[in-house]
Amino acid sequence: MRAWKLDDFGFDNLHLYDDVPVPVPGPGEILVKVAAAALNYRDKALVEGIYAPEKMPKGLIPVADFAGSVAALGEGVTKFAVGDRVTSHFYLDWIDGPWRESYTDRQTGGPLDGGLAEYAVLTEAAAMSTPAHLSDEGAATLPIAALTPWFAMREYGDIGIGDTVLVQGTGGVSVFATQIATALGARVIGTSSSDDKLKRIRELGATDTINYRTTPDWAAAALELTGGEGVDMVIDVVGGTGLTDSVRAVKGSGMVAVVGFLDGQTSPLDLMSVIWRQARVQGIAVGHVRAFERLLRFVGEHRIRPVVDSVFDLEDAREAYERLNQGPFGKVVIKIA
Numbered sequence: 410m411r412a413w414k415l416d417d418f419g420f421d422n423l424h425l426y427d428d429v430p431v432p433v434p435g436p437g438e439i440l441v442k443v444a445a446a447a448l449n450y451r452d453k454a455l456v457e458g459i460y461a462p463e464k465m466p467k468g469l470i471p472v473a474d475f476a477g478s479v480a481a482l483g484e485g486v487t488k489f490a491v492g493d494r495v496t497s498h499f500y501l502d503w504i505d506g507p508w509r510e511s512y513t514d515r516q517t518g519g520p521l522d523g524g525l526a527e528y529a530v531l532t533e534a535a536a537m538s539t540p541a542h543l544s545d546e547g548a549a550t551l552p553i554a555a556l557t558p559w560f561a562m563r564e565y566g567d568i569g570i571g572d573t574v575l576v577q578g579t580g581g582v583s584v585f586a587t588q589i590a591t592a593l594g595a596r597v598i599g600t601s602s603s604d605d606k607l608k609r610i611r612e613l614g615a616t617d618t619i620n621y622r623t624t625p626d627w628a629a630a631a632l633e634l635t636g637g638e639g640v641d642m643v644i645d646v647v648g649g650t651g652l653t654d655s656v657r658a659v660k661g662s663g664m665v666a667v668v669g670f671l672d673g674q675t676s677p678l679d680l681m682s683v684i685w686r687q688a689r690v691q692g693i694a695v696g697h698v699r700a701f702e703r704l705l706r707f708v709g710e711h712r713i714r715p716v717v718d719s720v721f722d723l724e725d726a727r728e729a730y731e732r733l734n735q736g737p738f739g740k741v742v743i744k745i746a
């Protein structure tokens with residue numbers, strides 16, 4: 410089969426091969442004929458060697474998220490039949506309950522092989538039935554970018570009608586956060602460096618927007634938009650020095666969902682801001698299978714359509730990573746079959 414492999418860290422070491430053996434599903438596993446894969450920031454960070462590099466094997470098939478159809482069944486598989494449409498889940502072993510360190514040993518797209526190939530293996534427990542209204546290209550965008558804000562808003566939080574969510578930027582996670590929060594009936598304040606993207610995020614449901622380039626104190630602007638009270642939740646994809654601004658933007662007992670590290674993996678957090686507000690600073694690591702099932706039902710009921718920024722062919726995967734670098738609106742997809 411054709412597959413990209415990361416022979417060592419760095420984009421120069423990412424190579425497309427056409428003679429990689431098709432993997433064989435073991436007991437409880439399925440072989441997936443991959444139709445589409447979608448990029449997340451972590452897939453780029455992994456190639457660059459800044460995402461858990463100590464855990465990544467040489468020759469890894471990268472990219473965590475993919476969708477396609479079942480091509481073969483391992484021994485004992487009962488959940489699926491050949492031909493069923495399936496979407497991957499990131500953590501093969503995190504089915505429910507609290508996160509455990511051991512779950513990071515079996516993640517799709519590193520340390521386990523991922524979806525940048527014509528075939529991939531999943532456990533039946535971590536393969537999800539693809540919602541009927543979605544194409545494989547749409548479904549491939551969901552596993553990390555949609556589950557993460559869902560996990561923050563509905564599994565740790567209780568966001569619904571009357572609540573306000575602030576969403577940072579217009580990348581994969583943030584566009585899904587906007588769509589999900591809007592479907593939940595919440596008010597969304599969107600932020601972006603681009604007025605054009607702010608216009609597009611309003612079309613997806615954000616009622617208020619802030620350009621964080623022209624309004625660097627976006628937290629003060631968010632307070633103003635909420636009558637000085639603050640928002641119920643910030644989906645923080647930026648991290649770094651700005652984390653204190655997220656805390657400043659939430660109301661008393663509000664939640665900062667610590668999702669991303671676009672501005673750095675460490676933060677000088679102002680603890681007094683956390684203490685006075687009694688803010689909840691909640692780390693989020695994608696989510697478990699049960700939450701993904703609930704999200705997929707919600708996506709089906711609300712007919713949520715993923716926003717695909719661009720689609721690349723398998724041989725053009727490098728260009729897809731480059732597009733991710735440029736700041737897409739929504740998701741970058743690689744079409745495989």
Ligand SMILES: NC(=O)c1ccc[n+]([C@@H]2O[C@H](COP(=O)([O-])OP(=O)(O)OC[C@H]3O[C@@H](n4cnc5c(N)ncnc54)[C@H](OP(=O)(O)O)[C@@H]3O)[C@@H](O)[C@H]2O)c1
Nearest residue numbers: 450578579580581582601602668669670671693694695736
């Ligand atoms: N913890 C988890 O489970 C989890 C899951 C998914 C992603 N993440 C992390 O979340 C982050 C975002 O992931 P993604 O896949 O959505 O990335 P992405 O699609 O590459 O999104 C990048 C966008 O973020 C915005 N941005 C960049 N710097 C910003 C800043 N200083 N302030 C506000 N917005 C800024 C920009 O939006 P504009 O162009 O509109 O300004 C940019 O286009 C990454 O760090 C990723 O690793 C974590």
